[in-house]
Amino acid sequence: xxxxxxxxxxxxxxxxxxxxxxxxxxxxxxxxxxxxxxxxxxxxxxxxxxxxxxxxxxxxxxxxxxxxxxxxxxxxxxxxxxxxxxxxxxxxxxxxxxxxxxxxxxxxxxx
Amino acid sequence: xxxxxxxxxxxxxxxxxxxxxxxxxxxxxxxxxxxxxxxxxxxxxxxxxxxxxxxxxxxxxxxxxxxxxxxxxxxxxxxxxxxxxxxxxxxxxxxxxxxxxxxxxxxxxxxxx
Numbered sequence: 001x002x003x004x005x006x007x008x009x010x011x012x013x014x015x016x017x018x019x020x021x022x023x024x025x026x027x028x029x030x031x032x033x034x035x036x037x038x039x040x041x042x043x044x045x046x047x048x049x050x051x052x053x054x055x056x057x058x059x060x061x062x063x064x065x066x067x068x069x070x071x072x073x074x075x076x077x078x079x080x081x082x083x084x085x086x087x088x089x090x091x092x093x094x095x096x097x098x099x100x101x102x103x104x105x106x107x108x109x110x111x
Numbered sequence: 112x113x114x115x116x117x118x119x120x121x122x123x124x125x126x127x128x129x130x131x132x133x134x135x136x137x138x139x140x141x142x143x144x145x146x147x148x149x150x151x152x153x154x155x156x157x158x159x160x161x162x163x164x165x166x167x168x169x170x171x172x173x174x175x176x177x178x179x180x181x182x183x184x185x186x187x188x189x190x191x192x193x194x195x196x197x198x199x200x201x202x203x204x205x206x207x208x209x210x211x212x213x214x215x216x217x218x219x220x221x222x223x224x
Contacts, residue, residue: 008151043115043201043215044154088154098144098169099213103153 003027006089006102015111019076023089023102026070030091030100033065035074038086038104047087048074079109113138115216117202123222124192132187132219134202142205143185144169144213145177147198154201160185192223 006023013019021035032051036044048063050056050072056063062075072091076083089102115136124130136143144159146169156169160179174196176188185204189196199220203213 006153041218043203043218044213045215046212049212098156098159101154103151 004089004091004100004102007105008103010106010108012108012110013079015079015081015109017079017109019074019079019083019107019109021074021076021087021089021105021107023072024070025072025091027093028067028070029093031094032092033063033072034090034099035061035063036088036090036101038088040085044088081109081111084108113214115202115204115214117200117216117219119219120217121220123224125224126193127191130189130192130221132189132200132202132221134185134187134216135183136185136202136204136214137183138204138206138214139182140204140206140214141182142213143179144203145175145185145187146201146203147171148201148218149198157187157200192221194223197221197223 004025034049035047037047038044050063050065053065053067060077064073086104086106088104090099092099118133141162145157146154148154155171157175158169158177160166163179163182166177179185199218201218202216205213
């Protein structure tokens with residue numbers, strides 16, 4: 001079983017839709033959970049991070065961690081064409097250990 | 112401007128010809144890392160460095176070498192490139208805490224024929 005599973009998509013939604021992106025993981029020792037966004041031909045950039053369980057909101061983005069289910073989510077409200085990108089989940093055991101990435105979900109928001 | 116730079120951005124080479132991809136960061140970060148990104152396989156870590164003269168293997172280190180003689184630079188060396196090393200390579204850096212906030216370079220697309 002892979003350590004971090006993420007549906008690769010592609011996911012196509014109309015502008016204004018609520019988008020839900022998800023990852024599951026197998027190792028309960030993960031403590032830090034991140035979402036990176038990668039535009040075409042660019043390096044990934046950190047979008048959001050959370051420590052342990054709970055929710056975190058930043059503008060139109062909400063990150064959610066459910067450690068009991070080993071499941072993390074990223075919600076995008078009022079999606080825009082500029083949100084079209086690949087979204088990578090990532091996690092680590094501690095603040096100084098290497099990140100383990102999901103394979104990424106490609107999202108297209110259609111105007 | 113805070114950034115991670117990589118050179119070259121694109122490289123086509125032949126099997127066996129040694130090459131180096133440079134990586135430099137101007138944020139005084141202690142932690143640096145190299146990844147390769149392949150379709151269907153995602154981002155996989157090659158090597159990482161917690162500080163000067165401290166390097167460690169990631170998930171896919173075979174066929175690669177690194178060195179960290181200065182804090183700002185972390186070159187990736189392919190001593191004898193092979194076609195299966197054709198990939199998109201990213202360098203990343205982060206401060207020692209929080210290291211989850213990694214800053215990625217723009218990528219180097221390498222083709223080995």
